Amino acid sequence: MKSFDLQVKNVSKSFGEKAVLKGIDVFIKDGQFVTLLGPSGCGKTTLLRIIAGFEKADAGEVILSGEVISNKSPAHRPINTVFQSYALFPHLNVFNNIAFGLKSHKVPKDEIEKRVNAMMEMVNITDLKNEMPATLSGGQKQRVALARALVNEPDILLLDEPLSALDANLRKKLQVELKEVQKKTDTTFIMVTHDQDEAIAVSDRVLVMYQGAIVQDGTPEDVYEHPVNRFVATFMGECNILESERIADKLAKVAFGELVLEKDPQWAATTEGANAGKCCGGIAIRMEDIHVCTPNESFENNVFDARILERIFRGDYWELIAELPGVGNAESLKLRVMTDPDEIYNPGDNVKLYMEPQYLQVLDD
Amino acid sequence: MSKRKLPIFATVLAIIGFVLLYLPMFLVVEQSFNASKHGQSWGGFTLDWYTGLASNSMVQTTTVNTLILAVVSTLIATILGTLLAIGIHRTPWGKKVGYFYDMSINVPVVTPDILMAIALVSVFALFRSWTSVFDPGMLTMTIAHVTLEISFVVLVVQSRLVSIGKDQIEAARDLYASTAGAWFRVIIPQLSTAIISGALLAFTLSLDDFILSFFTSGPDSQTLPLYIYGSLKRGVSPQIHALSSIIFGLTLFIMILMVLKGIRKERKLLKLTQSPKG
Numbered sequence: 128m129k130s131f132d133l134q135v136k137n138v139s140k141s142f143g144e145k146a147v148l149k150g151i152d153v154f155i156k157d158g159q160f161v162t163l164l165g166p167s168g169c170g171k172t173t174l175l176r177i178i179a180g181f182e183k184a185d186a187g188e189v190i191l192s193g194e195v196i197s198n199k200s201p202a203h204r205p206i207n208t209v210f211q212s213y214a215l216f217p218h219l220n221v222f223n224n225i226a227f228g229l230k231s232h233k234v235p236k237d238e239i240e241k242r243v244n245a246m247m248e249m250v251n252i253t254d255l256k257n258e259m260p261a262t263l264s265g266g267q268k269q270r271v272a273l274a275r276a277l278v279n280e281p282d283i284l285l286l287d288e289p290l291s292a293l294d295a296n297l298r299k300k301l302q303v304e305l306k307e308v309q310k311k312t313d314t315t316f317i318m319v320t321h322d323q324d325e326a327i328a329v330s331d332r333v334l335v336m337y338q339g340a341i342v343q344d345g346t347p348e349d350v351y352e353h354p355v356n357r358f359v360a361t362f363m364g365e366c367n368i369l370e371s372e373r374i375a376d377k378l379a380k381v382a383f384g385e386l387v388l389e390k391d392p393q394w395a396a397t398t399e400g401a402n403a404g405k406c407c408g409g410i411a412i413r414m415e416d417i418h419v420c421t422p423n424e425s426f427e428n429n430v431f432d433a434r435i436l437e438r439i440f441r442g443d444y445w446e447l448i449a450e451l452p453g454v455g456n457a458e459s460l461k462l463r464v465m466t467d468p469d470e471i472y473n474p475g476d477n478v479k480l481y482m483e484p485q486y487l488q489v490l491d492d
Numbered sequence: 493m494s495k496r497k498l499p500i501f502a503t504v505l506a507i508i509g510f511v512l513l514y515l516p517m518f519l520v521v522e523q524s525f526n527a528s529k530h531g532q533s534w535g536g537f538t539l540d541w542y543t544g545l546a547s548n549s550m551v552q553t554t555t556v557n558t559l560i561l562a563v564v565s566t567l568i569a570t571i572l573g574t575l576l577a578i579g580i581h582r583t584p585w586g587k588k589v590g591y592f593y594d595m596s597i598n599v600p601v602v603t604p605d606i607l608m609a610i611a612l613v614s615v616f617a618l619f620r621s622w623t624s625v626f627d628p629g630m631l632t633m634t635i636a637h638v639t640l641e642i643s644f645v646v647l648v649v650q651s652r653l654v655s656i657g658k659d660q661i662e663a664a665r666d667l668y669a670s671t672a673g674a675w676f677r678v679i680i681p682q683l684s685t686a687i688i689s690g691a692l693l694a695f696t697l698s699l700d701d702f703i704l705s706f707f708t709s710g711p712d713s714q715t716l717p718l719y720i721y722g723s724l725k726r727g728v729s730p731q732i733h734a735l736s737s738i739i740f741g742l743t744l745f746i747m748i749l750m751v752l753k754g755i756r757k758e759r760k761l762l763k764l765t766q767s768p769k770g
Binding site for chain 2: 179180200202203206207210216217227228232
């Protein structure tokens with residue numbers, strides 16, 4: 128069987144003076160669910176549009192199953208798109224919307240009927256067959272758009288923020304459905320989103336984009352647990368970033384003391400400013416990874432005194448703002464800590480916080 | 493539901509408005525059934541003016557001329573106007589050129605008809621020195637009418653076109669349609685109501701145009717408005733009232749049809765929105 132691997136080779140694109148993509152290199156294996164994740168303006172939609180053929184890259188190539196498709200029109204690429212706005216055809220009913228691509232390819236009528244019906248069944252919209260798009264709800268439109276693209280059995284399905292127009296509950300439900308459909312059809316899905324929860328929930332692989340470049344490429348767990356830099360760390364959810372200085376092998380100094388690390392920081396020495404000559408960088412720790420010690424717990428290292436300033440109810444957890452007094456002439460530091468709903472700490476309480484070395488992520492910058 | 497009381501001032505204004513709008517038409521219809529030929533006094537009911545129309549050959553020829561002119565010029569203006577609107581929408585030469593196009597489309601709309609008529613007369617005179625095809629007649633009138641109508645068609649079609657997002661074309665291309673296929677299968681069907689409105693507007697513009705026709709017509713291409721104007725100089729014949737009443741009646745009929753269709757459409761939509769959806 129032919130495999131539909133997609134290779135994006137050194138693709139660059141500028142709009143006027145602004146460089147939107149700076150030499151993107153990606154290899155996407157057949158059957159993966161890949162997410163392009165990043166804030167607006169990071170170039171993720173442009174990359175998707177270059178793969179689809181709506182935009183031409185200034186440099187570089189798009190290669191599908193070994194064939195260069197960079198110069199092909201979207202009509203000649205075995206790739207289909209689910210648009211952010213759905214872009215359903217308002218003058219056609221649901222059936223004819225879904226059948227549009229098959230009709231373009233002059234597929235025999237009875238086969239169109241069969242394939243469209245099967246697809247409508249897969250995404251649960253059989254009873255909407257004769258409805259016009261204007262009468263559909265957001266979730267229904269989304270399903271029609273998905274069916275309209277998938278019925279053509281594309282090698283790759285592109286999804287441009289497919290769930291962004293839906294409310295939170297429906298979005299969660301459709302994330303699950305999307306994942307199921309992807310597995311059932313065994314098609315490569317490439318989805319653009321700015322929502323890191325969504326990316327984590329559905330993808331096999333996340334490509335985090337920032338300022339026209341891919342800054343991290345990995346599984347959702349990997350990207351969440353081991354962010355490479357400050358941008359990824361903060362973009363992937365609530366995170367404390369500690370300004371640190373490397374003082375010895377796997378040992379860093381921060382405002383409230385010294386941290387034992389699992390990995391030795393590779394920071395370069397700063398050349399100018401007050402820190403000249405020192406090797407400084409960031410260490411990230413997620414709020415759920417900071418442990419509030421109970422009285423009879425004890426750890427070898429990385430335990431620090433702190434005072435609770437505030438307690439915020441977040442539904443399924445408490446968020447604590449803890450102040451850690453500075454060592455020497457360093458100023459005190461406020462950290463965000465997550466605790467279980469049944470662990471009650473009150474503002475004013477003095478506690479000990481433990482930061483396990485494996486959760487301390489040494490960042491590149 | 494409690495009835496809201498209208499302020500007297502608004503009621504009076506509304507009545508004055510309706511009277512001003514419809515009293516003249518009402519008088520024309522009344523006169524068309526009035527047996528007395530002159531003056532405003534009621535001389536008894538008659539259908540003579542209507543039956544007289546049937547034997548008036550001038551009325552028949554000018555009516556036929558008017559309709560031919562309206563239909564032909566509307567067809568040409570609608571096709572050219574739609575293509576022009578699409579062309580302007582797709583202009584590859586940037587925004588500034590687009591603005592220039594928009595302006596050049598708007599100028600004929602705001603230019604006084606008389607100016608346009610005189611301009612056309614001069615152009616036709618120039619052409620006539622090379623070929624007699626441009627002698628005053630149906631051809632010159634058709635060109636004049638198309639010139640007037642085309643801007644209106646473009647404006648109507650354009651306003652719909654800009655509301656169709658570019659993702660529609662992209663979706664069609666994504667689903668393997670050729671460029672032409674995308675236009676014929678996706679964009680033109682969505683433009684159809686705008687094209688029809690543009691055509692209707694062009695048709696009515698042509699039907700009641702006087703100034704352009706007056707300046708560009710020849711002896712054998714008299715239209716109804718020209719004929720009515722000519723016969724007015726010999727005093728208003730009640731036959732003209734009868735003719736006007738028929739035209740008024742037809743217009744009213746079309747209006748009522750359109751309103752009824754609108755109501756039906758609204759009901760259908762209402763029913764759709766009421767049915768439960770998951």
